[in-house]
Each structure stands twice: as structure tokens, then as C-alpha cells.
Amino acid sequence: MDRTGLLIILSSPSGAGKSTLARRLIDWDDCLSFSVSATTRPARPGEIDGQHYHFLDRAAFADLVAGGEMLEHAEVFGNLYGSPRAPVEAAMEAGRDTIFDVDWQGGQQIRASALGPHVVSIFILPPSLPELERRLIARGQDSAEVIAGRMEKSRGEISHWAEYDYVLVNDDLDRTFERLTAILTAERLRRERQKGLGRFVKRLMEGEQP
Numbered sequence: 702m703d704r705t706g707l708l709i710i711l712s713s714p715s716g717a718g719k720s721t722l723a724r725r726l727i728d729w730d731d732c733l734s735f736s737v738s739a740t741t742r743p744a745r746p747g748e749i750d751g752q753h754y755h756f757l758d759r760a761a762f763a764d765l766v767a768g769g770e771m772l773e774h775a776e777v778f779g780n781l782y783g784s785p786r787a788p789v790e791a792a793m794e795a796g797r798d799t800i801f802d803v804d805w806q807g808g809q810q811i812r813a814s815a816l817g818p819h820v821v822s823i824f825i826l827p828p829s830l831p832e833l834e835r836r837l838i839a840r841g842q843d844s845a846e847v848i849a850g851r852m853e854k855s856r857g858e859i860s861h862w863a864e865y866d867y868v869l870v871n872d873d874l875d876r877t878f879e880r881l882t883a884i885l886t887a888e889r890l891r892r893e894r895q896k897g898l899g900r901f902v903k904r905l906m907e908g909e910q911p
């Protein structure tokens with residue numbers, strides 16, 4: 702592929718649906734990579750180390766940060782989360798796009814980094830706050846206390862919506878997914894055009910076989 706891989710950032714308040722959408726995107730296109738974050742949060746039932754997250758203690762997490770191995774990192778809901786740099790850079794060089802499921806702090810840091818020009822950022826809104834809470838409860842993975850804490854922080858996360866390139870309201874999952882794939886397809890075409898089309902048009906105008 703004649704372009705550098707994109708960094709596709711998904712952010713939302715907890716429970717709006719970004720992990721669900723990210724999983725669907727990976728199934729939709731097996732050329733997409735998912736950035737597996739490191740976290741100090743304990744694993745939920747069913748979560749697999751190295752697949753859903755790299756589960757670390759605080760000391761191991763701090764070592765990675767000190768060694769410059771994190772592209773971004775932040776404290777979210779009392780736990781540390783971060784995106785390991787090496788897999789992202791390898792994917793970019795291979796022309797593979799990477800999906801990030803990160804909070805607004807991670808979004809800001811990646812956009813401000815040297816990789817910022819390759820970012821496409823998408824903020825996912827819930828249709829309402831009661832529906833957000835219903836989804837967190839229905840997910841059945843967090844205690845009532847954790848859910849209350851996440852709901853308390855939801856307005857703070859939502860307040861960053863305008864920093865993103867695109868904002869989608871995830872009311873109907875199929876429709877939101879369709880819009881996400883439309884964004885991805887358009888952004889890919891835009892970058893391919895920037896990098897390869899000039900040479901193609903030159904050859905076309907010179908009467909060569911493009």
C-alpha cells in the first residue's frame with residue numbers, strides 16, 4: 702500500500718460503545734491492527750492478558766513510561782492506562798492502520814505527538830446519559846460503585862467532544878458502524894491520493910501505461 706498507516710482514535714465516556722465498535726472494525730478489515738493498551742486495572746472475567754490489555758502492576762507500568770515505551774499514558778478512573786509505542790510504529794511503517802480505544806487525555810497526547818498528522822479522531826456519544834448507565838449495567842462487568850464513578854466522570858469526558866475530527870451518536874449500533882467504515886474509507890482515499898496520485902497523473906498525462 703502506498704501510504705503510511707493511519708492512527709484511528711476512538712474516545713467516549715465509558716459504556717458508549719467504542720470497544721464494541723473497535724471489535725467490529727477489526728472483523729471488517731483484517732488489515733487493521735488494534736493497539737492493545739497496558740493497564741494497572743485488574744482483568745475482568747474473560748479478559749485475556751495480551752489480547753484485551755497487557756495487565757501490569759504500577760512498577761512495571763512506570764518502567765515502560767520511564768523507558769519512553771509509551772506513545773501516551775494517563776490515569777483513568779484511578780488506574781493507569783497507556784498505548785505501547787513499538788507495535789504502532791511497526792504497523793504504520795507496514796502501511797497498516799491502528800485503532801486506539803483511549804480516553805480524551807490519550808487522544809490529546811497522540812494528536813500532539815510527532816505522529817499527529819496521521820491521526821483520525823472519532824468521538825462516540827451515547828444517545829443519553831440514562832442509556833449510557835443502562836449499557837454499563839447491562840454489560841454486567843463492573844460493580845455498582847465502579848459504574849457510579851464512571852457515570853460521574855462521563856460529563857468530563859464528553860466535554861472534550863469538539864477536539865475530535867468526527868463525532869458520532871451511537872444510538873443504533875449498525876448505523877454507527879456503517880458511518881465509521883465510511884469515515885475510514887474516505888480518510889484512506891484522501892491519504893492515498895496525497896501520496897500516490899501525483900505520480901499516477903504524471904504518467905497518465907505523458908501517455909505512459911499508468
Ligand SMILES: Nc1ncnc2c1ncn2[C@@H]1O[C@H](COP(=O)(O)OP(=O)(O)OP(=O)(O)O)[C@@H](O)[C@H]1O
Nearest residue numbers: 714715716717718719720721836840871872873874
Ligand atoms: N448502539 C448500541 N445499542 C445498545 N447497546 C450497545 C450499543 N453499543 C454498545 N452497546 C453495549 O453497551 C455496552 C458497553 O459497550 P462497550 O463495552 O463497547 O463500551 P466502551 O465505550 O468500550 O466502554 P469502556 O470505556 O468502559 O471500555 C456493551 O454491553 C455493548 O454491547
Ligand SMILES: Nc1nc2c(ncn2[C@@H]2O[C@H](COP(=O)(O)O)[C@@H](O)[C@H]2O)c(=O)[nH]1
Nearest residue numbers: 738774775777782783784802803804806807
Ligand atoms: N489514555 C488511555 N486511555 C485508555 C487506554 N486504554 C483504555 N483507555 C480508556 O480507559 C477507560 C476505561 O477502560 P476500561 O477497559 O477499564 O473500561 C476507557 O475510557 C478507555 O478508553 C490507553 O491506553 N490510554
